[in-house]
Amino acid sequence: MSGPRTWLARRLLLGVAQTAAVVLLVFALTEALPGDAAVALAGDQPDPERIAAIREAMDLDRPAHERLAAWAAGLAHGDFGTSLASGRPVSTYITDGFGPTLLLAALTVVLLVPVGVGLGVLTARHEGGPVDRLVSSVTLGVYAVPEFALGVLLVTVFALRLGWLPPTAVGYGTDLLAHPAALVLPVLVLLSRPVCSLARLVRAGMIDALDSPYAAHARRYGIPGFRIRYGHALPNALAPATQQLARTVDWLLCGVIVVEALYVIPGLGTVLMNAVAERDVPVVQGLAVVFGVATVVLNLGADLVSRRLAPRSEVAA
């Protein structure tokens, strides 16, 4: 109906609106929490005078819309405010936690895409055969195991019993790349379920695509099998997998709390957990905005890729 340019413009505009909505929602939700930071900070001495003093010092006595405007204006400049617990800028929390989380996410995705797609294509090619049945049973089984259970199991076997790998990343700080052995177990746990869901989606799509008249036509005209599978059938099978991949990357970037807690990795998930425990509202707000924006951006990317892979269906925008 409309050209790709107008579609893109509309989609970007929608992304901006979604981001604004995320910012508003985060503010509204923290505003709705019972009590406020001043009460929390007053801690053991809930003396009304002290609370009022803290409120005034933190500008909490100003009307909500003024605080929202100030906060949103700060966000636009990359200023997320300051932590209540430590007085450090929120942005340093985010940048500190982002390193390890990004490292884990990147490693996971780099392994996830070839393994997931490869397994999907392999099983689709041997549909109903022993390879397909074996891989499908294993992926279904692994998918059914929750992260924390698999994490504990791997630690028990590989770290405690066999002693091949360190059980946690305690003591390595944020520079995890220098200690690759500490990354093996968390990445394995992060990979386990996404690989299974991706492989199963790609398998279903590939079975349809390989069975289609256009694949039969390419075979008829002597195109090599490898080229048919990866050049002609796979693009059709990937559209649903792209959306799933975007959701997975989003999940990874938002700090998988279970995995970070289990392996004591100082990523965003850990930062979030600590901030919640300390009622450090500005940090929670900052993280919520970062997570929200990541979701918006990733879905925008997935829509762009899907549109290219399934050019007939106009992705709604």
Add this chain to the structure above:
Amino acid sequence: MNPVNAVAEIDNLRVIVGDRAIVDGVNLRVLPGRITALVGASGSGKTTTGLALLGEYPAGARVSGDVRVPDGLVGYVPQQPGAVLNPARRVGALLRDIARTQVRHLPRRDRRAAVRARVLRALALAQLPEATAMLRRFPHQLSGGQQQRVVLAQALLLGAKVVVADEPTTGQDALTKRGIVDQLAAVSREGIGVVLLSHDLDVVRALADEVLVLRDGHVVESGPAERLWLAPRHPWTAELLASGAPTARIEPASEGAEVLRVGRLTARHGRTAVLRLPELSLHAGQCLAVVGRSGSGKTTLARCLAGLHRNHDGVIHLDGTPLPRSLRDRTRRQLAAVQYVFQDAGASFDEHRPVLHQVARTAVRLRGMTETDALAEARSTLLGLGLADDLVHRRPGHLSGGELQRAALARALLARPRVLICDEITSGLDTVTRRAILDTLAGRVRERGDLSLVLITHDLTTAALATHIAVLEAGALVEEAPSRQLLTAPRHPLGIRPTEVPATD
């Protein structure tokens, strides 16, 4: 006997699926530069024979006999060319891949240019204009005619000595048909043997050098096209050829009162007006054919009448009372009075329930009959349309397209409609089946007397059977008159060659 070497040969081919021989003892010789047509009704084994040349057989088939293709290169243009074009890849992708398999002997740095030159040459041979722009497009951005040319270009690029074209003109309007006929003639002039699988006798007559007539997997007659046409030896050939001739006109004994009146009407899709009509009326027993090319607004008109398209500003009167615009607001009596038979009969049935029960449901829902009475009436109506009892107890998947179309007709008739709208109900069918369905319709109108038909069609031969014809073009009614008058002295050029209009007396 023949000094020319055949480019493909089939010797005593027999294909058995289950316990039925779908092809039984077929012999075929394809000569370079000649067009061999396989004609016959649907299910006669044309497509199975054609695909045998490509080395493809139905799943689980037992095959005997000999198929020889010396070069091994056979091109295929299927009935729906869109289906063999990859929706996620640009048109150029497969073309380049085909060319790539042919340039392996060249040094690596010359391959790219060689591939491009070959692809462009093939597109030029297939008469596709703006080749470079075409390569960048996705299949859904091409028209049906362009898709067909792209698929043909693939076969030409392959260097095929034989091209199998399966029903290339089915469902196309007259102008597109003309283009396809020219195209196939040009391909055979290149020295390629063309195997044409078709039930469209006009096209076969225009193109074929050699014709094989198939029935139930047997070749009942074969020979040069001219001889076959002038002096068919087998009664089935005669029947097949006769099916191209006009059928009985759809005419009541006498015309009755006005049933349906459509006031001035503008129908829109979103904000775009797609159909503008002045007043139009339909009398009891009348048959109004609505003709026009695809996209002219024929179906939109039918959908407005049936209450399926609400976005219009006209008032439609049934027996003098205005009909609500939407199906949902119409009473049962009003719903029963205007019935619709869709082009794709298969899609209009639930695939999980027996046909008989679905047909009977109309009488239960719209006429308040009991289940038993409805089933009895459905059975007798279906029998009257030539569908035997054991057939209608099956699920829709086990019936052929023609049989499903009859069942859909029975389902609509069970509502005892005043107006029956038939939307291209014969366009996917072979000539023999088409003739039988049109005869059935004519019989019903004569029997009932007060049944009015609206026949949506792009086929003038079918339209000529009606009492009145309305011609639509680009969403406007350009002419409406009794069919004798319109066919003998049209005021508007129909864009259809006069030879396609049969004699009407």
